[in-house]
Amino acid sequence: MVEVRNVSKQYGNKKVVEQVSLNIRKGKITSFIGPNGAGKSTLLSMISRLITKDSGEIYIDGAEIGKCKSNDLAKKISILKQSNHINIRLTVKDLVCFGRFPYSQGRLTKEDWRHVDEAIAYMDLQEMQDSYLDQLSGGQKQRAFIAMVMAQDTEYILLDEPLNNLDMKHSVQIMKVLKRLARELGKTVIIVLHDINFASCYSDYIVALKDGKIIREGRTEEIIDSQVLREIYDMDIQVETIGSNRIGIYFT
Amino acid sequence: MHRNMIVKITLLALLSFALIAVFLFFQVEGSWDYVIPRRLKKIAAIVLTGGAIAFSTMVFQTITNNRILTPSIIGLDALYLLIQTFVVFVFGSTTLTMMHKNLHFLLTVGLMVLFAGVLYKVMFKREGQNIYFLLLVGIIFGTLFGSMSTFMQVLIDPNEFLIVQDRMFASFNNVNTDLLMISVIIMALIAAYVMRFMKYLDVLSLGKEHAVNLGVPYDYVVKRLLIVIAILMSVSTALVGPITFLGLLVANVAHELMRTYRHRILIPGSILISIAALVGGQFIVERVFTFSTTISVIINFIGGVYFIYLLLRENKKVW
Amino acid sequence: MRKRYLVMALIVLSSISVFIGVKNITPLDLFQLSDDQAQTLLVSRLPRLVSLIIAGISMSILGMIMQQLTRNKFVSPTTAGTMDSARLGVLVSLMLFTSATPLQKMLVAFVFALAGTFIFMKILDKVKYKDTIFIPLVGLMFGSIVGSITTFFAYKHDLIQNISSWLQGNFSMVVKGRYELLYISIPLVIIAYLYANRFTIAGMGEEFSVNLGLKYKQVVNIGLIIIALVSSVVILTVGVIPFLGLVIPNIVAIYQGDNLKRNLPHTALLGAVFVLGCDILGRLIIYPYEIPIGLTVGVIGSGIFLYLLMRRIAYAS
Numbered sequence: 001m002v003e004v005r006n007v008s009k010q011y012g013n014k015k016v017v018e019q020v021s022l023n024i025r026k027g028k029i030t031s032f033i034g035p036n037g038a039g040k041s042t043l044l045s046m047i048s049r050l051i052t053k054d055s056g057e058i059y060i061d062g063a064e065i066g067k068c069k070s071n072d073l074a075k076k077i078s079i080l081k082q083s084n085h086i087n088i089r090l091t092v093k094d095l096v097c098f099g100r101f102p103y104s105q106g107r108l109t110k111e112d113w114r115h116v117d118e119a120i121a122y123m124d125l126q127e128m129q130d131s132y133l134d135q136l137s138g139g140q141k142q143r144a145f146i147a148m149v150m151a152q153d154t155e156y157i158l159l160d161e162p163l164n165n166l167d168m169k170h171s172v173q174i175m176k177v178l179k180r181l182a183r184e185l186g187k188t189v190i191i192v193l194h195d196i197n198f199a200s201c202y203s204d205y206i207v208a209l210k211d212g213k214i215i216r217e218g219r220t221e222e223i224i225d226s227q228v229l230r231e232i233y234d235m236d237i238q239v240e241t242i243g244s245n246r247i248g249i250y251f252t
Numbered sequence: 253m254h255r256n257m258i259v260k261i262t263l264l265a266l267l268s269f270a271l272i273a274v275f276l277f278f279q280v281e282g283s284w285d286y287v288i289p290r291r292l293k294k295i296a297a298i299v300l301t302g303g304a305i306a307f308s309t310m311v312f313q314t315i316t317n318n319r320i321l322t323p324s325i326i327g328l329d330a331l332y333l334l335i336q337t338f339v340v341f342v343f344g345s346t347t348l349t350m351m352h353k354n355l356h357f358l359l360t361v362g363l364m365v366l367f368a369g370v371l372y373k374v375m376f377k378r379e380g381q382n383i384y385f386l387l388l389v390g391i392i393f394g395t396l397f398g399s400m401s402t403f404m405q406v407l408i409d410p411n412e413f414l415i416v417q418d419r420m421f422a423s424f425n426n427v428n429t430d431l432l433m434i435s436v437i438i439m440a441l442i443a444a445y446v447m448r449f450m451k452y453l454d455v456l457s458l459g460k461e462h463a464v465n466l467g468v469p470y471d472y473v474v475k476r477l478l479i480v481i482a483i484l485m486s487v488s489t490a491l492v493g494p495i496t497f498l499g500l501l502v503a504n505v506a507h508e509l510m511r512t513y514r515h516r517i518l519i520p521g522s523i524l525i526s527i528a529a530l531v532g533g534q535f536i537v538e539r540v541f542t543f544s545t546t547i548s549v550i551i552n553f554i555g556g557v558y559f560i561y562l563l564l565r566e567n568k569k570v571w
Numbered sequence: 572m573r574k575r576y577l578v579m580a581l582i583v584l585s586s587i588s589v590f591i592g593v594k595n596i597t598p599l600d601l602f603q604l605s606d607d608q609a610q611t612l613l614v615s616r617l618p619r620l621v622s623l624i625i626a627g628i629s630m631s632i633l634g635m636i637m638q639q640l641t642r643n644k645f646v647s648p649t650t651a652g653t654m655d656s657a658r659l660g661v662l663v664s665l666m667l668f669t670s671a672t673p674l675q676k677m678l679v680a681f682v683f684a685l686a687g688t689f690i691f692m693k694i695l696d697k698v699k700y701k702d703t704i705f706i707p708l709v710g711l712m713f714g715s716i717v718g719s720i721t722t723f724f725a726y727k728h729d730l731i732q733n734i735s736s737w738l739q740g741n742f743s744m745v746v747k748g749r750y751e752l753l754y755i756s757i758p759l760v761i762i763a764y765l766y767a768n769r770f771t772i773a774g775m776g777e778e779f780s781v782n783l784g785l786k787y788k789q790v791v792n793i794g795l796i797i798i799a800l801v802s803s804v805v806i807l808t809v810g811v812i813p814f815l816g817l818v819i820p821n822i823v824a825i826y827q828g829d830n831l832k833r834n835l836p837h838t839a840l841l842g843a844v845f846v847l848g849c850d851i852l853g854r855l856i857i858y859p860y861e862i863p864i865g866l867t868v869g870v871i872g873s874g875i876f877l878y879l880l881m882r883r884i885a886y887a888s
Contacts, residue, residue, distance in 0.1 A: 050461055074467025081461055087317045088457050088513040098455060102467040106451045152466070320709060384704040388645075388880065391711045392873045395649075395813060399869030402739050403862070405732065413732050421726070497719060549726050552719035559716060563694050 001026055002047060002156060002188070007056030009042055016042045018212040020056075024205075026155075029182050029189045031199040033223075034209035035233055040192045041082075041160050043209065047190070048079035048158050060156065074102035078149045079158040084141075086133065092144045093129045096120055099151030119150040123177065139170030146177065157181065159191045163198065175202045196237075200224040201245045208232045224248060257517045260510060264524040271531040278535070297427040298530040300435055301488035302498070306526035308481040309499025310506070310519050314457045315474055316383055319507065320563070322500040323481050326371070326390030328364050329494040330397035332486075335360055336419040340412055341404040357431050360490040361483075367393075368482035372475065383474075422493035422548035424534055435491050439484065446480050449473055453515040495548040497555030502526040504562060577840040581624075584847040588623065589616045591854050614747045622750040623742055623850055624843045626809050629756040629801045631842025632763050632835065634816020639770040639831060640794050641695060644824070645707040645880075647816035648802045652710055654811050655717040656687025657803045658734070662721050666728060673752055673807060680803035687717060688795050704880075740810035740865030742850055750808045756801045760839070763797055767831045770794055810865055812846070814872030819845060821879050 002024040009017040017039040024030050032040040045051045047058055049065050058065050060076055078099075086095075096119055100112040108116070120129050123143045133141055142162060149157055159178070163171040179202055181187045193199045199206055199220070206223040208216040216228055223229075224246040229237040237248040272295055280287050312323040339356075371390055405413060452473050455463050464470050506522035533547045589612070590596055596608050596616070604612070634647040641651075648654050660683030664676040691713055698709060725734045763770075772780050773790045780787040805812070819842045823834050846864070849871060853862040 048465065050464055069467075070464070070469045071467035074465065079461075079465050084462075086458055086462075087319075089511075090513060094513070098458060098462070098466060101455050106454060320712060322712075325712060325715065384702060384708055385880065388704050388708050388711075389877060391708065392876055395711075396869060396873045399739075399813065399866050403866045406739055406863075410732060417731055420731070496715065545723075545726055549719075549723050553723035556716035556719045560690065560713075563697065564690070 001059075001061065002190075003057075003059040004043075004047065005057040005059070007043070007046060007053050007058060009039075009046060009051070009054050015212050017046070017053075020209075020212075020214055022207060022214060022217065024188065024190060026188050027182060027186045028204040029178060029191065029202060030205040030207060031203040032190070032192045032207050032209060033194075033196055033199050033232070034215075037211075038209040039212040040209050044079070044158050044160050044190065044192055045081075048077055049073065050079060050081075071102055074152070074154075076154050077156040077158065078152045078154040080145055080149050080160065080162065082161040082164045084145050090133050091130050092125055092133065092136070092147070093120065095133060095144055096129075096147045096151050099148040099153075102152065115151050115153055119147040122150060123147040138165050139167070139173070142166060142170070142174060143177075146174065150181070154187075156188045156190065159189070161192050161194060163193070163195070171198065178202065196224065196229065196248050196250075197245075200247065221246060257510065257512060257514075261517065261520055261524070264509075264521060264528065268524050268528045268531065271528055271535070275531050275535050278539075293427060293429065293432065294424045294534065295531065296432060296436075297424050297492055298534065299527055300432070300439060301422075301492050301495075302502075302526035302530045303523045304439060304484040304488045305495065305499045306502045306506075306522040307519060308484045309503045310515070310522050311453065311477055312481050312499075313503055314453050314515070315477060316387070317457065317459055319504060320500075320559075321387065322497065322503075323485050324494065324496040324499060325394065326368070326387055326482075327392075327394035327397060328368065328482070328485050328489060329496055330394035330401070331364055331367055332360065332489050332494055333420060334397040334401045335363060337401040337404045337408075337416050340416050341408055344412065353428050354430055354434070357428075357434065357490050361486045364486035364490070365483055368486070369479070372478060372482075419493060421546040422489075422495040423546055424492055424530075425543075427492060431491055435487050438487050442480055442483060446477070449477060450515065453519075454513060457513055457515075493548060495551055497552045497559065498526065498529070498548075500559055501551065501555035502529060504559065574836060574840065577837065577844060580844045581840060581847070584844060584851065585620055585624070587851055588620050588847055591851060592616065615745075618747050618750050619742050619745045619850075620847075622745045622753050622808060623846050625753045625756060626805050626812065627815070627843035627846030628839040629760050629842075630805060630812060630815045631819035631838045631845075632760050633798055633801050635820040635831070635835070635838050636763055636770050636794050637798060637816065638820055639767075639774045640791060641692075641706065642774045643703055643706045644821055645703060645817065645876075646710060647814065648798065649811070649813045649815075650707040650710040650714070650817060651688060651691045652714040652717050653684050653688045653691070653798060653802045654806060654813075655714040655721070657681075657684035657799075657806045658811070659683050659687075659717055659721045660803065661807065662724055662730065662734065665730070666724065673749075677752060677755075677803055677807055680807060681799050684803045685795060685799035687713075688798055692791075692795070739863045740812040740868065741863035742809060743861050743863070745808065752804050753808050755804050759797045759801055762793070764835055766790065766793060767835055771831050810863075812865060813869045814876050815842065815846065815868055818872050818875040818879065822875070825882075 002022075004020055004022040004024075007017060007020045008015065020039075020043060032044065034040055042051065046053045047065075049070070052066075060068075060073070065073060093116070096116050097108060097112075099119065100108055100115060104112045120126055123146060125140070125143060125147055128136065128140060133144060136144065146159075146162070149159075157178075162174055162178075166174065175198055178189050178191065182189050182204075191199075191203070193203075203220055206216075206218065206220050207214060208223060208228070210232055215232060216223055224239055226237055226239050229235075229239070229248060233250075235250065237250045239246050239248050241247075275295065276288060276291050308323050313319050313321060371386065371393070405416060408416065452463070452468050455466050455468050456470075456473070458466075460470060502522045502525045505525050506518055509525070510517055510521045512518065529551065530547065533550055537543060537545060537547050537550065586598070590598060592611070592615075596612065630648070637646045637648065637651060637653075638644055657680045660680035661676055663683065664679035667679070668675055691710060694709060694713065695706065698706070721734065722731070725731050769785060769790045772783055772785050773787055773794070777787045780790070820834070820838050823837045823841055827834055827837060846868070849867040850864050853864055853867040856862055
């Protein structure tokens with residue numbers, strides 16, 4: 001379980017995240033939603049130790065992240081940020097191999113290679129495993145990065161707006177993969193999402209942030225509700241049930 | 253692909269050895285017992301400084317995720333010149349030449365490492381600091397030191413200035429044996445220390461966020477590597493003088509030639525290129541220019557021109 | 572910062588500047604000048620004052636144009652390789668024509684400064700990571716590369732110490748007959764004033780400007796030509812004054828925001844005041860000797876630059 005206790009972060013005088021406390025359940029998909037500047041990405045980055053918190057504690061399976069060895073954490077938790085610009089020229093396979101670094105420190109064993117090949121197969125990247133990243137389309141590149149995170153084989157997988165710049169088809173593809181990761185492999189997935197309907201269709205729990213604070217959290221069907229959404233986004237969002245999914249209509 | 257790399261490294265090693273052999277045995281006139289040890293000393297100095305500079309630049313570019321930068325620019329070269337100019341300006345050139353070599357060497361290295369240390373200390377106190385910021389501050393100090401040295405240089409008597417001028421350009425011609433030994437020891441210690449960080453380099457080249465995600469203790473590793481770089485650059489500059497753009501040249505040639513991200517290949521590659529360039533360059537300076545120019549002037553010239561060419565040639569945005 | 576105060580400061584400092592020097596001239600002497608004193612005044616003191624003011628004004632305006640064109644607060648002739656290129660030009664002119672006239676030197680220096688600044692702009696196009704801190708870093712790197720080429724030729728011709736003396740901005744060499752080239756920058760500064768808004772738009776990028784009906788290439792080229800011309804004129808008559816074009820526009824922007832047209836007069840005035848102040852300081856510290864302005868501005872300017880950087884970081888994060 002991930003436990004966040006009274007975590008705050010401020011830049012200059014601006015409080016980006018303020019006294020946030022939160023529990024994230026194992027084996028489920030949890031989405032962070034909220035308007036721009038709500039502190040979603042900052043919170044995610046703090047959970048994954050990419051940025052340091054000003055105060056508060058974050059426990060992963062009972063251990064405070066500030067006190068853990070970075071390498072041990074890397075076997076428990078992985079993060080993928082939305083912009084993954086890499087300066088060097090890598091093939092898909094090279095990239096996925098990097099995911100094994102916490103285990104192999106660069107010298108891959110048979111076991112490591114098995115994980116790499118599995119991750120590539122899982123993300124359906126076999127055909128392009130020797131292509132260079134700069135030759136791939138946005139969706140393929142995103143899949144390659146997710147394959148790297150899979151090879152890292154962590155209990156917790158954090159993704160910051162993984163659908164950014166992807167078209168509908170690829171967005172759905174990525175979300176389906178994440179769902180399979182949770183259902184089939186029992187991973188805990190935490191995602192920052194912009195589109196409430198993706199959050200609604202794929203997540204088990206939703207955490208809504210606004211102005212650096214959590215204003216609502218709960219099961220998906222509790223949050224995707226006209227009343228609650230008005231509170232989060234300050235706009236009227238009609239919620240309809242289509243099939244088994246609740247869809248918010250906010251276009252007009 | 254891996255085999256390919258090994259072939260390239262082998263060829264580079266052969267080239268370096270061939271150049272060293274030519275340098276050693278070309279036109280030995282007079283006593284071998286006299287000429288060969290002298291030449292060997294030059295070779296030793298070249299291997300030492302060339303290796304140190306190539307290694308530092310490679311690691312530095314990996315840490316900064318950028319191939320346009322070189323550690324020489326953080327103000328160390330300028331500080332070295334300032335120290336030399338200052339000594340001549342205040343005490344006169346006789347002091348510079350007479351002053352106990354070891355003392356002067358250690359003092360210079362000490363001041364340079366101290367400067368880098370203070371710079372890092374101040375910069376890293378602010379958490380999450382942009383590393384480019386550190387470099388820019390270093391450069392500004394470099395400019396400041398430069399202004400001060402220029403001021404003194406203009407005032408110095410032209411004959412005295414020639415002494416300073418000698419120090420402005422790296423030279424392998426009169427390397428002191430004692431200093432060479434001290435440098436070898438320092439660098440061997442550093443090499444032993446730095447081995448433990450080697451495995452992180454490939455991951456560091458992915459950038460900070462990926463490196464942290466993959467379990468690299470980022471701040472710890474980067475700080476130590478930067479200190480190692482500062483020591484290596486200081487020792488090699490104090491030993492032979494500044495060769496600002498050597499690192500830039502060899503690191504980029506190594507990337508062009510090796511076309512890999514693996515530091516296990518890039519680092520030996522760049523060290524070999526560096527040695528080949530310096531030995532070849534020194535040979536040309538001695539035989540073609542008959543000492544009318546210095547190796548560092550030539551290397552900086554070639555390095556600079558090559559670099560501008562690189563910047564303008566790329567059609568893609570690479571940096 | 573009121574314009575009025577700046578004008579007053581300018582007048583006060585100008586008068587101080589005229590009356591400082593080894594040869595004693597007091598304000599009272601103005602009414603009964605001896606021949607000797609009149610001579611000093613006309614040949615040395617007044618030319619020095621005029622050149623100080625012109626150089627201060629034009630270098631600050633120059634920095635401002637460059638910052639508009641690159642949309643980066645930390646770009647200036649010192650941080651974009653312009654000065655180093657001009658220096659290379661001076662050296663080349665010395666090698667080509669053994670006894671180059673100032674005009675020839677200026678033309679060659681101009682060509683080099685233009686080419687250098689142009690290459691810098693090209694490099695900027697290629698740089699993907701347009702970080703405020705990173706761009707000046709690239710510019711300074713580029714400058715020192717050009718500098719290494721200069722050194723290469725200077726070393727061969729035994730001109731290293733000469734080069735050092737050009738590098739150093741110095742007004743003590745300014746006497747009648749040796750500074751008049753500076754007047755060229757006056758019309759250029761006026762053109763810059765008229766074009767100010769266009770530079771701002773051009774800085775937004777080619778597509779943005781074309782959309783607003785601006786002849787992008789033309790405006791940028793005019794900007795670059797002005798920058799190169801003024802830099803080469805200043806470097807020939809006075810030498811390099813580091814960071815001047817950088818700190819002055821930034822200080823003005825801190826007080827007044829970023830309205831270019833409104834800031835121009837302030838920038839010009841403050842530039843002149845700053846240079847005058849530094850010059851007077853340099854003349855007084857080790858009186859009767861002088862510290863060249865390159866050093867005083869270098870020290871004070873880099874201090875201010877560092878402060879601006881720190882401040883910027885505090886704001887950005």
